[in-house]
Amino acid sequence: xxxxxxxxxxxxxxxxxxxxxxxxxxxxxxxxxxxxxxxxxxxxxxxxxxxxxxxxxxxxxxxxxxxxxxxxxxxxxxxxxxxxxxxxxxxxxxxxxxxxxxxxxxxxxxxxxxxxxxxxxxxxxxxxxxxxxxxxxxxxxxxxxxxxxxxxxxxxxxxxxxxxxxxxxxxxxxxxxxxxxxxxxxxxxxxxxxxxxxxxxxxxxxxxxxxxxxxxxxxxxxxxxxxxxxxxxxxxxxxxxxxxxxxxxxxxxxxxxxxxxxxxxxxxxxxxxxxxxxxxxxxxxxxxxxxxxxxxxxxxxxxxxxxxxxxxxxxxxxxxxxxxxxxxxxxxxxxxxxxxxxxxxxxxxxxxxxxxxxxxxxxxxxxxxxxxxxxxxxxxxxxxxxxxxxxxxxxxxxxxxxxxxxxxxxxxxxxxxxxxxxxxxx
Amino acid sequence: xxxxxxxxxxxxxxxxxxxxxxxxxxxxxxxxxxxxxxxxxxxxxxxxxxxxxxxxxxxxxxxxxxxxxxxxxxxxxxxxxxxxxxxxxxxxxxxxxxxxxxxxxxxxxxxxxxxxxxxxxxxxxxxxxxxxxxxxxxxxxxxxxxxxxxxxxxxxxxxxxxxxxxxxxxxxxxxxxxxxxxxxxxxxxxxxxxxxxxxxxxxxxxxxxxxxxxxxxxxxxxxxxxxxxxxxxxxxxxxxxxxxxxxxxxxxxxxxxxxxxxxxxxxxxxxxxxxxxxxxxxxxxxxxxxxxxxxxxxxxxxxxxxxxxxxxxxxxxxxxxxxxxxxxxxxxxxxxxxxxxxxxxxxxxxxxxxxxxxxxxxxxxxxxxxxxxxxxxxxxxxxxxxxxxxxxxxxxxxxxxxxxxxxxxxxxxxxxxxxxxxxxxx
Numbered sequence: 001x002x003x004x005x006x007x008x009x010x011x012x013x014x015x016x017x018x019x020x021x022x023x024x025x026x027x028x029x030x031x032x033x034x035x036x037x038x039x040x041x042x043x044x045x046x047x048x049x050x051x052x053x054x055x056x057x058x059x060x061x062x063x064x065x066x067x068x069x070x071x072x073x074x075x076x077x078x079x080x081x082x083x084x085x086x087x088x089x090x091x092x093x094x095x096x097x098x099x100x101x102x103x104x105x106x107x108x109x110x111x112x113x114x115x116x117x118x119x120x121x122x123x124x125x126x127x128x129x130x131x132x133x134x135x136x137x138x139x140x141x142x143x144x145x146x147x148x149x150x151x152x153x154x155x156x157x158x159x160x161x162x163x164x165x166x167x168x169x170x171x172x173x174x175x176x177x178x179x180x181x182x183x184x185x186x187x188x189x190x191x192x193x194x195x196x197x198x199x200x201x202x203x204x205x206x207x208x209x210x211x212x213x214x215x216x217x218x219x220x221x222x223x224x225x226x227x228x229x230x231x232x233x234x235x236x237x238x239x240x241x242x243x244x245x246x247x248x249x250x251x252x253x254x255x256x257x258x259x260x261x262x263x264x265x266x267x268x269x270x271x272x273x274x275x276x277x278x279x280x281x282x283x284x285x286x287x288x289x290x291x292x293x294x295x296x297x298x299x300x301x302x303x304x305x306x307x308x309x310x311x312x313x314x315x316x317x318x319x320x321x322x323x324x325x326x327x328x329x330x331x332x333x334x335x336x337x338x339x340x341x342x343x344x345x346x347x348x349x350x351x352x353x354x355x356x357x358x359x360x361x362x363x364x365x366x367x368x369x370x371x372x373x374x375x376x377x378x379x380x381x382x383x384x385x386x387x388x389x390x391x392x393x394x395x396x397x398x399x400x401x402x403x404x405x406x407x408x409x410x411x412x413x414x415x416x417x418x419x420x421x422x423x424x425x426x
Numbered sequence: 427x428x429x430x431x432x433x434x435x436x437x438x439x440x441x442x443x444x445x446x447x448x449x450x451x452x453x454x455x456x457x458x459x460x461x462x463x464x465x466x467x468x469x470x471x472x473x474x475x476x477x478x479x480x481x482x483x484x485x486x487x488x489x490x491x492x493x494x495x496x497x498x499x500x501x502x503x504x505x506x507x508x509x510x511x512x513x514x515x516x517x518x519x520x521x522x523x524x525x526x527x528x529x530x531x532x533x534x535x536x537x538x539x540x541x542x543x544x545x546x547x548x549x550x551x552x553x554x555x556x557x558x559x560x561x562x563x564x565x566x567x568x569x570x571x572x573x574x575x576x577x578x579x580x581x582x583x584x585x586x587x588x589x590x591x592x593x594x595x596x597x598x599x600x601x602x603x604x605x606x607x608x609x610x611x612x613x614x615x616x617x618x619x620x621x622x623x624x625x626x627x628x629x630x631x632x633x634x635x636x637x638x639x640x641x642x643x644x645x646x647x648x649x650x651x652x653x654x655x656x657x658x659x660x661x662x663x664x665x666x667x668x669x670x671x672x673x674x675x676x677x678x679x680x681x682x683x684x685x686x687x688x689x690x691x692x693x694x695x696x697x698x699x700x701x702x703x704x705x706x707x708x709x710x711x712x713x714x715x716x717x718x719x720x721x722x723x724x725x726x727x728x729x730x731x732x733x734x735x736x737x738x739x740x741x742x743x744x745x746x747x748x749x750x751x752x753x754x755x756x757x758x759x760x761x762x763x764x765x766x767x768x769x770x771x772x773x774x775x776x777x778x779x780x781x782x783x784x785x786x787x788x789x790x791x792x793x794x795x796x797x798x799x800x801x802x803x804x805x806x807x808x809x810x811x812x813x814x815x816x817x818x819x820x821x822x823x824x825x826x827x828x829x830x831x832x833x834x835x836x837x838x839x840x841x842x843x844x845x846x847x848x849x850x851x852x
Binding site: 108110121206227254259364373379397398401420 | 451540542655793795797811839
């Protein structure tokens with residue numbers, strides 16, 4: 001009598017994990033040409049199957065409307081011809097990136113003649129849990145494939161049919177290039193219990209990448225038995241030092257807050273040196289208010305700009321992802337650094353200053369994944385870093401910090417070449 | 427009325443974590459000279475307080491003997507003048523290593539003029555849980571300090587008094603150099619519940635490094651809310667390819683198994699090509715048996731060497747850490763690689779071969795942290811890699827794989843230098 005796993009969903013998830021593990025072994029040794037061919041064939045399949053994909057998306061959209069989803073969420077969920085074409089273009093971009101696998105990261109010789117090389121290898125099986133944005137299905141699958149990893153994807157349940165149609169197209173490309181079909185798999189159900197199983201499959205999954213709201217990420221971090229590469233919120237700061245160029249201060253602050261308010265690199269708190277507040281802040285706040293931004297400020301800020309409302313302690317902690325900005329005056333550089341290190345989510349923070357020594361100190365002492373001098377926090381993006389594409393911005397300190405692109409989706413191993421060396425007994 | 431934490435131990439652990447977090451902020455910015463001065467002063471303090479340390483160790487040893495600990499465990503626990511001197515020497519060695527913090531790992535310019543640098547920074551607060559080996563207290567504390575991290579140490583309860591005396595000496599060195607005393611802390615109780623609190627202090631601890639037996643590491647991986655850099659067992663293989671030089675095969679196999687049987691890099695299974703078994707294996711097994719090793723083999727092995735007993739499936743999975751070796755014949759290179767990838771703990775594996783193509787394929791296809799060609803698996807050691815010292819050999823795939831030295835105890839951040847760049851709206 002064979003042992004039967006109690007839960008059919010668990011059985012299904014284990015089978016998915018085993019298939020991913022087997023696929024990862026093949027992908028790890030796949031040459032660049034095969035991986036790129038798979039990505040380009042998948043791009044073609046996305047074009048060819050655009051009709052099917054848009055039909056599936058229409059089904060998701062109808063259900064989402066019936067459920068009363070917000071306009072912003074519906075916009076994220078919706079696919080159009082143009083968006084499908086953009087996904088296909090994204091696959092081609094990833095195909096054009098250098099293959100990270102096999103790169104020699106370091107190589108040195110030991111006095112006993114041993115030749116030691118550190119070489120990039122894939123991570124293995126990557127589980128990605130994300131919100132209802134169908135395009136992430138293609139982006140994440142492509143990045144994992146390029147880095148030689150098998151991907152297990154889990155999009156938001158509202159995008160289930162869209163994601164399934166996209167994965168079918170990706171799989172077609174993968175198979176056409178002779179790679180294992182299980183290279184990119186979608187969890188085949190919208191049942192939330194499936195995520196619980198995924199988080200416990202430490203034998204079959206090497207890392208979980210959660211993307212989304214705080215509650216999702218906290219659930220994943222609390223439950224997961226698999227290592228997590230977390231993408232937490234971006235409570236980002238822009239600090240106007242007294243030495244800031246006034247025009248640059250306006251341009252950077254307005255762009256950092258308002259270019260897109262819904263991205264993790266958007267500035268949420270503006271700090272300004274008290275001694276320069278009068279001079280620097282007024283045109284900045286005018287620019288922001290003109291752009292439709294609400295200002296929440298301390299007493300000094302409200303005196304300078306009476307349209308500002310009062311900020312509370314909670315505002316220093318808030319990622320608005322909206323046209324709202326908390327504004328605070330600080331006593332100077334040290335005070336600014338202390339505020340940022342206390343309230344930042346360690347994602348992205350910026351100083352605007354002409355004083356090079358002040359900038360150098362801010363860059364050194366602010367403990368965030370990305371620290372900028374005289375540039376908008378909205379540059380916190382793998383594409384803007386030159387990574388070609390990214391899966392998100394990691395806010396943890398282990399493995400990868402900041403934008404996670406193909407290189408960050410790899411591990412390494414050591415190759416040690418000898419000529420018969422044995423280790424002395426000592 | 428102030429809120430009172432229910433559990434006094436939990437309160438104590440949180441205070442420890444807060445102190446570590448504060449110390450880490452200071453250490454992250456400490457110049458190399460201060461860290462090295464602290465390590466050298468700690469080495470002096472170890473010498474000066476050798477008497478106190480040996481007294482504390484005598485107390486631990488007496489209790490361990492009364493509890494009936496094995497000879498091997500007593501040997502690990504025991505300190506002598508010579509061992510205290512070796513610990514002090516270890517601190518001086520770490521002081522002499524380059525400071526990893528601040529190293530520019532990469533730097534590039536973007537078309538828009540942004541200058542992006544990836545720079546090493548400390549991990550933050552490192553929790554290390556280890557067996558009853560007092561010398562690890564000094565080694566681990568020193569490596570963390572050099573990398574700018576605060577350390578929270580938890581040695582085996584049998585070594586509690588020894589570790590406390592060692593940490594007192596380290597703290598003296600740290601304070602003498604003007605660094606925060608909480609840079610190196612020992613959990614102030616042998617109560618096992620303290621470990622449970624440590625594993626849940628995700629706000630105050632950035633990574634847990636467990637060292638020890640399988641049950642400890644599995645408990646840590648199951649319970650921890652803090653990311654874990656695991657050091658699992660070393661089920662290491664040496665594979666004799668048909669092209670192996672017979673003399674080299676004997677030298678490497680005997681050294682890999684018997685130089686020290688209790689280390690994680692010791693070979694536990696020997697594989698040999700069936701076609702060459704008769705020729706290659708006999709002298710190897712003679713050398714091993716002469717050295718006191720028991721052989722467990724398959725039918726072919728037992729025919730060649732009648733003193734071998736029968737191996738079972740379980741033997742292919744076993745890390746003996748003893749003078750016992752499992753020996754198996756394989757059909758050839760492919761079969762050997764498949765066996766290693768199926769049974770290895772992905773720690774360290776070796777091929778002995780003169781055929782360069784066979785060696786290249788083994789190096790490429792074996793999925794382990796360290797893969798060797800014509801060298802003993804006992805080279806799996808940070809010191810032998812030139813890292814100066816190590817905290818252990820990581821067997822996971824995230825962050826660090828293989829020997830964990832000062833560089834592996836760091837993270838990085840991005841410094842982005844601009845001249846007023848803002849991101850286009852698109």
